[in-house]
Structures are given as structure tokens and as C-alpha cells.
Amino acid sequence: MRSSKMDMPIVLSKRHRRLRSMKDCEPGLPYNEIVENGKRIDLCYSKQYKKYTKKIEIRVGTSILHNKLLRIFPNIVKIYSKHFINLPDLITENTEKRELIFIELENLIIGGGTSGLGVLSEISKEEKTLLISSNIESNTDIPYPLPQINKDEFSKLLRDTINENKDRILEGILLGKFDEGIGFLTKDKILMVRAKRVFLATGGRYIPPIFDGNDIPGIISKNLYLRYGNRITKAIALGNSDDIIKVLFKVEKRVIINNGVLFLSKYYKELIDELGVEIINTNNLKVKREKGGMLKIITNERSFDSNILVYAIVKQPKIDHSYNIGIPYNFSEYFHIYMPIHSIEGKTNDNIYIVGGMRGISDEYTSFLSGKTAVNEKYLDEFINNLKDYTYIYDYYYQKNPKENPSPYIYGNKGYVCECEDITLSEVNRQVGRGFSKVEEIKRTIGLGTGECQGKLCTYSLGSFLGDRQLITFRTPLYRMVI
Template sequence: MIKNLRVKTGKAIDETYRISFKFNGNAYYGFKGDTLSSALLANDVHLVGRSFKYHRPRGIMTAGSEEPNAIVQLHDKSSRTEPNVRATEIEIYEGLEASSQNCWPSVKFDIGGINNFLSPLLPAGFYYKTFMWPSSFWEKYEYFIRKSAGLGKSPTEPDPDVYEHRYIHCDVLVIGSGISGIMAAKTAAKNGFKTLLVDEKPNLGGSTIYQNSDYFKINNQNSCSWLEKEINEIKKLTNLEIKIRTSVAAYHGYNFLLARENLTDHLPVEQRKDKTRHKLLKIRAKKVISATGSIERPMIFDNNDRPGILLSSAIKKYADFFGVACGEKNVLFTNNDSAYETAITLIQKGIDIEAIVDNREEIDSKLLYEVEKNNIKIFKGYTVTDTFGYKRINKISIKKLSKDGQKVVGSKISLSCDCLGVSGGWTPAVHLFTQSGGKLKFREDDQVFIPNTYPSDQLSIGSCAGDFTLDEILINTPKSLKEFFNIKNTEYDNLEVISSTNKSKRNIWLLPSDKVLGKTKSFVDYQNDSTAKDIKLALREGFRSIEHVKRYTTTGMGTDQGKLGNMHALGIISETAGAKMGELGTTTFRPPYTPLTFGTIVGRNVGEYFDIFRKTPIHNWHEENKAEFENVGQWKRAWYYPKENENMHQAVQRESKAARESAGILDASTLGKIDIQGTDASEFLNRVYTNAWSKLAIGKCRYGLMLNEDGMVYDDGVTTRLGENHYIMTTTTGGAANVMGKLEDYLQTEWPELDVYLTSVTDHYATVSVCGPNSKKIISEVIPDLDFSDENFPHMSFKNAKIGKINCRVMRISFTGEQSYEINIQANYGKSVWEKCMEAGKDYNITPYGTETMHLLRAEKGFIIVGQDTDATMTPIDLQMDWIVSKKKYDFIGKRSLYRSDTIRKDRKQLIGLLTEDPNEVLEEGAQIVADVNKSPIEMLGHITSSYYSPNLKKSIALGVVRGGKNMMGQKLIIPMEKKNINVTVADPVFLDKENKRLNAKL
């Protein structure tokens, strides 16, 4: 029989709108406006989960985002499943299904619960202590630890929902819509500021919106009615944007904040279709007002974690706001006046209160007198020493506190109850404030950390600034706002306030028990099961820093980041170690305030939008012709063009042979192109390249090597002199942007006197490269008006030409060692020129080849690829490219570094060629190169950087870097592989046509 614990209508609840949902397979119903937790409590379900380490039964503890226990798995049979969702934040909807986490086979009977009885064997640092030795066993331990670690289950299918990012710029951002937030938002908007008000809850008004009692009045109205009118008014303001269900996750410097706006999680699943689920708001605010409120503190006593133990403020909210009684026999336990506010609510709603246990001895409080009038027993100066009931609290023991509060005295009194509300006072929610870089100060009176210095234009108001009572808020908030906005008055300057709260508090971080501490389970962090005992153990073992104690005991390291218990942990450390709270400081608060799903963070950058890519103007042709692509930087480059059933090796062998025997064609559009103009262009090139440029004739091309200032090879490419003061530089595909940046840097900062202008034109030109002994015949057909004779158009020169009416530049340069022509033409003609070349080359078996064949062909010639054969530790000398380093030039970037003591070492790794004993054995790129495999440890001499089977040489070839390799020509070395050692001989890295005859070969 399911009990119904609905009481008089709750403020948030629409009792005409029934919603059914399932929890752990059982069907329940609630009403529109319910959260999962309020609906469960209305159905008398307290037990909702098991704790992480001891698998103790746990119930709903709070009514907000600070919830440590009631975290559930949503929709565990769907791709929308989501772990670690706080039941206190989920608004129920038709069809909601949720289940408990961290329990098997069920929350009511959980095998892991045995850990509770083994708990003496599971002290703080258990994992660290136990699994350290022997270290070789770690892999075995890890397997079991991983299995038992973690709370919920992550989805295994792609997320079907859509997420978005949105930038918001506003004058004032107000975080939190409690009474002070509403006052701030209205004041800001009415003073002409473009204002954004956000609140994590589905409604505005914080806790005041259900404070319906004669003891809290503003201008002679109950505070909830007064606030409701204010809210209705601000909704009409045009320069105020209000976002509910919007939780600020992070507060960075310069008032940059991230917030998650939840748009569909409260809707039935079928209504979410085609809607954005979450928006990540990137907010840049000129001014920020934090009105984030405060979180009620639990109390630390033995067995303070049983289902049925809630924060007193949560019991009040469930009753007032949701119309739910958390129990039928309630006991409240407090050290301050807040619990009496709860008591008055329960009295109003006709919910039974058995007793109130108050740490304080003498209390002069209007609220207390009202409670006493209702014949409710108040135990003054008492504390709870123990609780009973495994799956639901059924009894507590209380005892009198000694004068100093360190001991319990007198005889034990037992009280039976089914719900215990605790109130240990309030902790300002300063998380966002400290994330922003704000510094806290400790207020001794009521033992709270409050904002002290602001790092940006911001303000904290209300209870997050330490104003806990209605009168404090209504007096201090207008005052702060006037100063913050530099205005003379607000409409809240002369409010009449009745606020009945007595501010006294008897703060005892760890309440005494009649048992020794070692026998108690007084939980400080509920989610991670760390107890007062654990913290004291950590201190005994020598941990002092709060950050170390936190990590050793895992206090505050759950998904709730210890919103409830962190202050108690600090208090216990402070008392035990005799350090002042203010000096201990807090642990670092890190974003996000509440967890975000990955989807929210990623937004629309999923699938093909995960990383942007660039396509050449000829891309579609490659696609139509079944090319395989590889990623080079952000470019998609044709890798190879398999025919029929060819694999990559077969395709590359065919393409390579065709390029050398007749003609090949390559899309080289991705190469970086920088247009260089100005009267000092030649001088500039002299300074950035290792070789000399002044004497390069107009119309000629030259290969250049660019170094970093440390002498290491940075980039290479061919640069062509187009005119007296005009060059076009090509860079590697991947290096284009960096080279451009580096050149700009030198021009702007080191050599501003040079008259040079750089323009990136990579995207403006398509480049079609035709190579092979028949290339000249093909290109002549495409550009019939140009004289392609070797006399008129020799290797390393350039001509302006026209294809039809379109201007183009033709360079005769070669990266394959074959005679080769590159047509550069306005990008949108790229594909048509490519097709013209294909047409003209039909009779010559013109063969499109991709990057893999290009790599093979250049390796046959021993041409390096920067980034493959070099790795930022290679100088041109290491590459055996001494010929390109000018001896005459006084200076160029990196020159001085070429004769540092380190760069002139004889035993640097140097580029060499390698030939295998067995010509069919192709080496693995990256494999180590050694001389002696018998010595231990084996001395590593270098590694292989490029390796291919050359169809033209009919043997395996490789390039590699080897220590002192330059002087090892002909020497035998070994490539040790897993299964065998491969014998190789050091060879000249130029394997083919050392005399460069092929550049001018005629067929």
C-alpha cells in the first residue's frame, strides 16, 4: 500500500495535472510542478540510492542542486540515458523512468552493502595503502578497482540530442533569483542597464517565494506575496531578459561566464523532437551580481546519513512549495533558528512534529515561542548521538551537551521518528565568486566564509554575502546596489520589515557522541562516504594541507563537490590541528558548479563539424574518381586512387611507375602560397632562407630552406621571382599558416624598416602538377601558345601563360625528380584545368597520384619532407644539405645557431639512406636503428623516418637519422624488430638518378 503524503496545496504544484513515472521499475504518479524527489517523497519513497564506498542505503537529503545522495540514472534503456542526475533537480514528465545507481541487484538488497560491515578494513587512503605493493600487481588490482569504481553508467550510443552555444553580451548579469537577485535585477534594469537574470530552478523567487508566515513581512505583506508582485513587475521590463533552468557553471576572469540553459529536460520525450536540449551560454557581462544564496549545513553525528534524514530547509520546501510531508513523525535537530521556520511551516500544514532538539541552551526567539505554544517538546542544549533504522530512520538517541560542547552528559533519551530534519546553519554559496578569483574572509561570529575582495566589476548580495535574515537582506542589498551602480536611491530604501529570526547559533563542527570516534560513522562527505574519523586519521598520518586531506580522504571529490560537508571537514581539521579557519582557507572551487553533459560542452561541433576541414577546388574530381583521402593539417588530400580491387600498396606501386614511365598528375593546391612584394623583398628572402636570393633572375625559381632561430629546419619550398620586387613563396601544406605568422612577426617586430608586404594566397590558386617523361607533351596541348622548349623554358623557371582567356602561371619545378610542370590558376578554374590535363594525357596513360605516391617518388630522390624526416632537432647540416647554407651571407634566421657547440657535434643524428639485405623487406617507419644487438642495454643510434618499396628501383628503400650517420656510408646496421633482426646497409639517400638526368629526359 503506497502512502500519500500530500498536504495542503503546495505552491508549485498543479493538482489537476497528474503525471505518471517509474522509479526502479515501480509506477508512481506525481503532479505537474513536482521534481522527481518531491514526487518520490509524496509516495513515501526515501531510499533512492546506495553510497559509493560502503553501499549504505541513502535517501533524499536536500531539495536543490547540492544533493549528494539522490543521484539517479535516467532512462537506462535508451541512448538518452544519463548518469548522476540529481533527483532534486529533475522535473517529472510523463514517461520519466529513473533508477538507483551503485547497487546490485537492487537498491533494497545490495550485495555491496557488505562493505559497510567491512568498513573497519576500509579506512581513508585504503586504495593507496593496499594496492601499492607489490607494484607489479597493479595491473591485476586495477581490473577490479575499475569494475567497482564510478557511479552511474554512461550511454553507449551516440547522443540523439542537439546542443547549441550562444554568446550573450550584457551590462549586468544577475545570478540567482531569490529576493536579493530580484531586487538587483529590477534596480539594474530600471536604471537603464541591459540585464540578464538567470536561475537554475524552473521558477523565480528562491526560498522567499514560499515564505508564507506572519513572522516575515515586507510592507505589511507576507514576504512571499511581496516578492510575487516584484516578480510580476520585472517580467514586464523590456531591457531585462530572464532565463530559468539556467545554471551558471563557471565564472572566469573579466566577467566571462558559462551557463547551461536547459530547454527540454522537463518535457515528455516525444515533445523534445527537433528542439535544442541545452544551450551553453557564453556570457560576457560588464557587471555581475552574484545572488547565489546559501546552502544549509548538515550536522555531523553518528549515523547521520540514514534515509529520512534531510536538511531542515528541504523539509520546509517540500511542505511549502511541493505540498509534501517528508514524514509523519518529524524531529528537527538544529543549532540555530532556521529549524523553527520549518517547524512553523509543518504546524501550518498540519504535519506532526515529535520534538525539536536544539544545541543551544538559552534561546530568546519569537519563532521558538510560537512552536512552544503548539505543545511541541524542545530539548534545549541537547544533541543527537545516534540514529537507528537501516533503510529508513525509525529512532534517534539524544543526550545533553556539556557546557563546552565537547562531551555528552546525563542519560540517553530515545525518540521515535520517521524523518529527521537537521540544520547546522548556513554556508554562503561563494563557489562562483571564488572561481572568478575572489578572495574570502572568515567571519568568526557565525563561522562562515564570505566574499572579501572582488577581482572584477562584481558584487555579491543576499545570503551568499553572509546576510542570512530577511532584515539583513532588505537593509544591506539596497545599500550595496546603490554603491555598485553609483545611484542615489532604489525603490527598496524604506521598506518596512518584520523578520523574526534570532541570529544566535551554537556551532559545533563534530558533535560529541557517547561512543569513541573510531566506532562512529559520522559522515562529512555523503557521496564519497568520508567520515570525521577518516579526516582525523589523515591528520594523524601527517596530512596538514586542506588540499591534501581532501585528496587523501576524497572529501568533496564527488559529483556534488562536497557542497554540504566541505565546511565541516575544514572545521574538524581546524579544531584537531589547532589552526584558525581563516588561515586554513578553503579548497579550490572549480568549474562546473554542477556537472555539464559532454553534449553541452561540444555543442554543434560534432560529427563532420567536430574539426573543420579544407577541400581543394579539385576535391570533387578526386571524390568522383574514388580517391582515398588523408588529413594533412586541416586539408583533405587525395592519398591514392585505388582501381577495382587494389589495396593501397598496389595502387601506389602502379601510380609511381606511371609517373616515371609516362605521366602522373597531382593536385598540389594545398601547398601554402605567400605573395611577397616590396622593394626589400629580395633582402627579406635573404634573411629568412639559408641560401642567397639577391641574384635570382626574374622568371626563375629556387628551392629554399627556412630555419628557426635555433638553427633547426622549420619549412621548405620553392620561391619564384615574378618581378623585380615580386615573389611567390610556396610552403609545406601543414606549415603554411605558421610560416606566414613567423614572417609577419619578423617583419613587424625585428625589421620594420623593410619595405615588404605579405599576402597569403593559398586559397586563391589551384595548383595542378603534371610530371613524367611525357609531361611536356601533355602540357603543351593544354597551353599550345607557350614555347616549352628546354631553351625557352628550362627547369626551375616560370612563365606567365593563358588557358583560353584565363591567366595562369606555369612553373617548371620538380618534387619527383621527373620533368614536371605546375599550373597555378585562379582557384575556381582548377578543376577544369585538371580535366583538360587528364584529357590531353589520355594517350599517355596520365595517372592521377596522391600524397602517398608523391612521398615515394621524392624518397627515391632523397628529397626530405619537413616534419617527416625532420623533427625540430635537425639542422640542414644534419640533413646533409650543407649546399643550401650560404657561407657568404652575413646573417639569416638561425645562422648563428649552426655553429653552437651542440650543433657542430660530430655525433648528431644525421640523415642517411638505408638499403635492406633482402630487397623485398620493407622497413617500418619509426623503427629503431642499432649497431649491436648483443650489448645490453642495446644502444639506440637513430630511427627510420621514411620507408617504401620502390617499384622503379625494384627494391626496398628507406631514409633514417643515425648518430654520426654521415661517416657511416656502407656500414652494416641492424633494425631490431619484435620477431627478427633486419640487416641493413647505410647508403646515399639519393637512390635514383643522382645526376638529375630525368629532369630533362625526352621520350
């Protein structure tokens, strides 16, 4: 990938025929996959040329499509779906057969980030343990300096942990909780696991902010930037947390756009001055794509030309994972984070612990310590000290009477809330005007959260916008099973 340009595969959106591309590479997220000639192609791992087919476009509001009156005329929906919605004409039959296997363990670690490896490093080799994760090796390379430890030494520590425990690591994707146990999809098997202790280390996500033009290709998460585009030096950052500063080490202009809310740890507050970061506050952001592929990024104060716009709003724990396996959560009106309920050690109930990004922790070494602390409380003091100095999430545990903040995801009154189903903020506001004030109500009336990602992105930003303490019900399977 060249430093001057980020070439990404382009996909046409479902209803509005907008040119879109991936924002992150987690399985199941919008525009990570296409169906071509009946076969599924993962755009994160398969080289795919920019290609798309224009069809006749007749926009129909989602509220009309979800109206009960249309049930009287189902043929109209069939015609519209077949000819005017961008859906595959053919999906070939999946002939692969997966064996169903049941496993009993002492310890199950779900997720292979730094926190999951922290757990694994503390568990005795004598205990029957399994760590299940997708693409675990990608979590061992740290591309920016760490405040507490040499990043190369830490990367080596993570790789050594993997090499020493290869017989206890398996690649797979969490499907969710079933009566028979917690299910996983592996390359050739479906596992049903029961364990005495479960450590949930599947991490968090960066939810796309909402503004005019927020679905344009070239607007990507910090995760995708570090994975594929961190050699691009012409990038503008958008966000409000420590994580967005990590984007700025190699860029030409160290500029952060935010809407006035900042969550920074002690270390990163000092680093802003050291790096010479310019912070631009705006409540009216607009992005356009110019001829030649450059982005025109327009704020109240000034505008920028850039190859990409990288976002990292507060790290949202994957509530779909934790809630699905039985862990309730709270909504913080200060951080606008949906957080699984847990103790400072990470304990949620008799046998389930959450660690790392599932607690909103974004500092890699502190995340590693959270995993070790969940197994052995001798690390608790060191963990809390790191939490205080190197993460903004410390205030979640120790700040008394935190103030209420506006949503950090809203940068104006335009933009897409749900990219899977092409639902705009204007459509959401119409439903709010009709008296619907809950995420579940918006889902039922206009279909938000019912597309490819099943609400893994849009329900968080919508919940933050509405101030709703409860998101949708995340049902099993959490990720699609092709059968």
C-alpha cells in the same frame, strides 16, 4: 505526499553499499541523480521507485585506495572499481548540441532567490540586464510567517517582479569563470557573459551534521523539508539558527536538538518561548531506522520516534561560487561560516556584489533588502535595522572580539563526513593523527571532496571540524557538464 510518511527514492552508496537518499535538491549534490539503463535520472524531479541492487561488498579504506603503491598495480584498482564499487555499467552518449553564445551586459544577476529579485526590482528597465537562475518560481512561496511583512503580500511582490521582468530572466546553471566570461549552462545553449556589474545571489546551503547514522534516509535539510515534506507533522529538528525554528510551525513536537551553540536573532529568541520550543543539548547523537521506516533519534537526555529529522545549521554561503569568480573569503571561528569578503552594502570589488544567502542571510525580507541596497544605498538604514532585529548574522558585522566556538556540525565521534566517497569521521581522524590538519591535505590523502558534489558539502563541515581557514580550490565547471 501523505502527512504520515515521507517516501523517498533510495540509492546504494558508492563503496559501503549504504542505503542513501537525497538531502537537498541543488544540482550535483549527493544522491540527487542515478544512472539507469545508461540514462541519467534526476530524482528531485522524476518519480522513481525505491530500488537497488546488492553487490558483493569488500570494504577497502580510502587511504589504501589513494596510496601511491597502488599505482604500481593499476589492474587491482580496475578490478576493484569494476566489481566492488557501485558505479554505472553504462552511460549513453549525449547527442544534444548546445550553441555557444557570447553576451555583453550592463548588469548580470546570478541567482533568483529573494535577494536576486531585490536586485532586479531596483535596476532600471533601460539597462541591459539578465538574471540567470534555476527554478526561480520555487523561491516565491514563503511557507511560514515573516516578522516584518505579510508573507502572502511578499510572495505576490516577488511574483510581480518576475512577471514584470520576464524578458530579463533566463533559466540556467552557473558553470564558473572562464577567460571569455562567466559561463552558464541553459537548456539549449552555453552562455559566456561579460558584465559591467555582477550581483551574486546564488544563496547558501545547509551542511549535513556529523553523527552516528547521519547518512540514513529520512535525514534532510530544511530546504528539502519545505519543498517536499512540510506537510509531515511528525518531525524532529536539529540545528542552531533562526532557520531551524521555521521548521517547527506545523510539527507535533516542537523540539530542537543542538550541541550547545545557538545563533538566534532577537525576534526568534522571543519566538522560541511563544511557540513553546524544547531545546535538547547533546554531544552524542545517534539515529537508527526501525522496521516500518520510522527513525529512532537518540540523545544523551532522551530518545524520539519520528518520520524525519530536519537539519539547519548556520547557513553557509556558496563559497565555491564566489571564490571561483575571484572573491576571497574569511572563516569566522564564532559562527563557523566561510564568508566572502565584502562591505556592509555587499560590495566586494569594482564590479561584483554579493547579496542574500551569499552573505549568510536567512531571513527572506532582509535578503530582498540586501539586493535592493546593493543597487541603491537609500535602503541601507532599513537593511541594517532588519539585519539587526531579524538575523543572527548582524553580529558578524558588528560584534567586537567574538569568542571562538566549537564546531556546530559535530555530534559525536562517528558518522560520515563525505557521503559521495563514503568517508567517515574515523578515517578523517586517522589522517589527522598522521599529521594532516588541512582540508586540502585530507582531500589529497583519502579523496574526500572528489566525488559527485566536488566538495560542496563535506569540505565545509571538515573545515569547521579542523578549524581550517581555507577550503579546497573550487575549479570550473562548478557543476557537471554532460558532454
